[in-house]
Amino acid sequence: MSEMQDRLGPAQWDAVPGKWNSDEDDVLVCTHVRAETEDVKSFLFRTPTAKMFRFRPGQFITLELEIDGETINRCYTMSSSPTRPDTLSITVKRVPGGKVSNWLHDNLKAGVAIKAFGPSGEFSCTLHTAPKYLFLSGGSGVTPLMSMSRALYDLGEDRDVVFVHSARTPRDIIFRNELATMAHGMNRFRTAFVCENIGEQRDWSAPRGFLTLPLLKSIVPDLSEREIFCCGPEAYMANVRAMLTAAGFDMARYHEEKASRSSD
Incomplete structure (x- = not known):
C-alpha cells in the first residue's frame, strides 16, 4: 500500500x-x-x-x-x-x-x-483584527492574502473584505476562480481586478491600466475605515504607499510584505 x-x-x-x-x-x-x-x-x-x-x-x-x-x-x-x-x-x-x-x-x-x-513573519490579519479589511496585491503578491482569505472562508468569518488584485492581463490573475467562489460564498467578501491590458480576453469590462488613487477610491469608498494589507513587487507597494499618503490614510493601519519575499 x-x-x-x-x-x-x-x-x-x-x-x-x-x-x-x-x-x-x-x-x-x-x-x-x-x-x-x-x-x-x-x-x-x-x-x-x-x-x-x-x-x-x-x-x-x-x-x-x-x-x-x-x-x-x-x-x-x-x-x-x-x-x-x-x-x-x-x-x-x-x-x-x-x-x-x-x-x-x-x-x-x-x-x-x-x-x-x-x-x-508578522504579516497576518490575525495580528491586527478589524471589522473591515482591504487586501491589495500585485502579481504573485496575492499569496499571503490568499492564505488569509482562505482562512476567513473556511472559518465562516464573514468579515467585510475588499480584495483588489492587479495583474498584467485577465489570464494572469492568480486564483481567479477560487476568489470568485469566495465572493459568492461570503456576503461581505468582494473582489476587484485591475489589468494592465486585456490580452486575449476581448470581453473584459473591469478596469484597465494601473491602480490609481481615484480608481481605488471608486472601488473602496470607505478606504479610510479599513485595515490594509498589501503585498507585491516593490514598485507596486511604493505606488500604494504614495497613494495612501496622498489620501491622508493613517499608515499605522497599513501593513506590507514583499511578494514571495524572493525576487528570483
Whole structure:
C-alpha cells in the first residue's frame, strides 16, 4: 500500500497528529504541482510522517535548496491556509533568468523532498483584527492574502473584505476562480481586478491600466475605515504607499510584505 493510500485510510482520520516542527524535522515532500497561470505554479507539501501544519495566515517558510552544487535559501509566503493543516503550499511565479523560481518550476515534482524552516513573519490579519479589511496585491503578491482569505472562508468569518488584485492581463490573475467562489460564498467578501491590458480576453469590462488613487477610491469608498494589507513587487507597494499618503490614510493601519519575499 502506498504512502498516499495510507494517508487516505482510517488511521489518518482517527489519529491526532502532532504539530510540524522544522527544528526537529526539516523535510517536506512535494505531493502535487498545480499550474495556476502560464508562469505560476502552486507546490503542495506534506511531512514524511503525519504532522499538522500550524501557522498564522500570511506567514512564510524558508526553503533550503541544492541547486548546481550550491545551497540556497529562499523565503516564500504560504498560499495555503492553516485551516487545512494536512498540507502546506507555496505559489511561485517563474522569473526570467531566476535561479530558484526556474529550478522549482522545472524540478520540483511529486515525490521530491526538500528542506524547509519556519513558519516566520508578522504579516497576518490575525495580528491586527478589524471589522473591515482591504487586501491589495500585485502579481504573485496575492499569496499571503490568499492564505488569509482562505482562512476567513473556511472559518465562516464573514468579515467585510475588499480584495483588489492587479495583474498584467485577465489570464494572469492568480486564483481567479477560487476568489470568485469566495465572493459568492461570503456576503461581505468582494473582489476587484485591475489589468494592465486585456490580452486575449476581448470581453473584459473591469478596469484597465494601473491602480490609481481615484480608481481605488471608486472601488473602496470607505478606504479610510479599513485595515490594509498589501503585498507585491516593490514598485507596486511604493505606488500604494504614495497613494495612501496622498489620501491622508493613517499608515499605522497599513501593513506590507514583499511578494514571495524572493525576487528570483
